[in-house]
Amino acid sequence: MKFVIACAVIAIGLTQAVNAADVKLLSSAAIKPALDVLNPRFESATKNKVVTRYVLTPEVPKLVESGEVFDVAIANPSHIDALIKSNKIVATSRAEVLRFGLGVGVRSGANKLAVGTSDDLRKALLSSKSVAYVGAGSSGPFVTAMLAKLGILEDMKPKLRPGSIAQNLSAVAQGDVELVIMPVPLIRGFKGVDFAGLMPPEYRDYLVLAAGVGSSASESATGQAFLSYLMASHADDVFTSAGYERVPK
Numbered sequence: 384m385k386f387v388i389a390c391a392v393i394a395i396g397l398t399q400a401v402n403a404a405d406v407k408l409l410s411s412a413a414i415k416p417a418l419d420v421l422n423p424r425f426e427s428a429t430k431n432k433v434v435t436r437y438v439l440t441p442e443v444p445k446l447v448e449s450g451e452v453f454d455v456a457i458a459n460p461s462h463i464d465a466l467i468k469s470n471k472i473v474a475t476s477r478a479e480v481l482r483f484g485l486g487v488g489v490r491s492g493a494n495k496l497a498v499g500t501s502d503d504l505r506k507a508l509l510s511s512k513s514v515a516y517v518g519a520g521s522s523g524p525f526v527t528a529m530l531a532k533l534g535i536l537e538d539m540k541p542k543l544r545p546g547s548i549a550q551n552l553s554a555v556a557q558g559d560v561e562l563v564i565m566p567v568p569l570i571r572g573f574k575g576v577d578f579a580g581l582m583p584p585e586y587r588d589y590l591v592l593a594a595g596v597g598s599s600a601s602e603s604a605t606g607q608a609f610l611s612y613l614m615a616s617h618a619d620d621v622f623t624s625a626g627y628e629r630v631p632k
Contacts, residue, residue, distance in 0.1 A: 403430045404605045409447065410457040411440040412548055413483065413521070414592055416572035416625040417618075425612050431605050439547070440521040440592075447471050453597050454606035459521055460593040472595035476607060478614050479630040481622050482589040485522055487579040488563040488570035490555055496562070498580045505533050507562070511542065515554055515563040518545025521590055526564050529586045552576055566590065568626035591630055 410418065415437055422433040436453075438446065443458035447466055456463065456472060460479060466472040487498045487507070497503040508514060508530070516526040523545065530536040544551065544560050548569055554560040556575025563570065570578045581587060594613070596606045612618070619629065 403432065404602045405432045405434050406602055406605050406609050407452060407454045407600075408433055408435040408457070408609070409443055409451055409453040409455070410435055410437055411443060411459075411521075411592055412437040413440060413566050413569065413590070414457055414481070414627075416568045417481075417622050417627060419572075420621050420625070421613065421618055425609055428612075429605075429608065431609075433609065439517065439519050441519065447597075452601075454600040454602045455594060455596055455610055457592055457594045460591055463593040463595050467595065470598055473598055473603075474595075476596035476610060477593060478595070478610060479591055479593045480613055481627040482591045482630050483566050483568055483627045484581055484587050484589055485525060485564055486567040486570055486581045488552070488555055488565060488573075488576045489561070489579050490558055491575050491577045493561075493577070495577070496579050499583060501533065501583050501585065504583055504586070505535060508533070508539060508542075509535060511561040513542050513544050513560045513562070514539065515544040515546060515551035515560045515565075517548055517551065517565060518543075520548070522564075522566060525588055525590070529582065532586065566626075571626050589628075 418435065422435065426432055440458050443456055444462040444466055447453065447456060463472060463477055467474045467477060487496065489496060496507040498507050517523055527536065530539050551563050551565065552573040555563045567578065567581065570576055594610055596603055596610060600606050
């Protein structure tokens with residue numbers, strides 16, 4: 384099957400080398416570190432161009448429902464399923480691309496914190512002066528639920544700094560915020576921020592990203608080829624290196 388997918392991608396790339404297409408990708412920003420590597424490779428192999436708009440994950444279905452033009456969308460599985468139900472995405476194109484966990488980041492060069500156990504994490508959070516997280520993203524509810532389970536949500540509320548991905552990471556890198564809780568690949572891919580560690584096992588929930596081709600896509604064949612490219616085995620090492628995992632079958 385993987386061989387068939389790879390051949391299909393190559394075949395489409397060859398046939399479109401003369402008539403190159405622009406694939407409009409509306410994507411969760413949580414996958415950006417990997418797509419920064421894979422998109423140029425797809426473009427090189429097929430001569431097509433991937434025009435990407437990155438947004439916070441919950442914004443993807445909102446933009447689609449409001450009329451955003453796209454060929455491929457990447458968001459949470461529940462978002463993709465809802466868009467299939469509303470006939471915005473082709474059901475047979477649905478694919479679960481990857482998953483990732485949340486971790487803790489600190490300013491590069493700062494003392495590394497122990498966060499591997501519940502007690503360690505609780506101490507690190509309570510001793511910090513400020514903690515950033517993506518309040519409007521899919522990881523936001525995970526963070527607040529974790530703080531509640533740790534029994535420190537009320538204590539932490541004055542210290543919490545919800546914001547955008549770039550805003551939070553920049554604040555940590557500049558020393559304006561002590562800690563950030565965010566998807567591991569985003570922490571690892573940002574210069575000036577060091578990855579301190581994953582959440583303890585009991586709080587190590589995974590976020591999954593799924594994808595699908597738009598029902599009204601102007602470049603549906605090329606969009607499917609791009610999605611097949613992401614799902615093929617050659618992309619595994621890129622995802623792993625960036626801190627992602629494939630979704631277990």
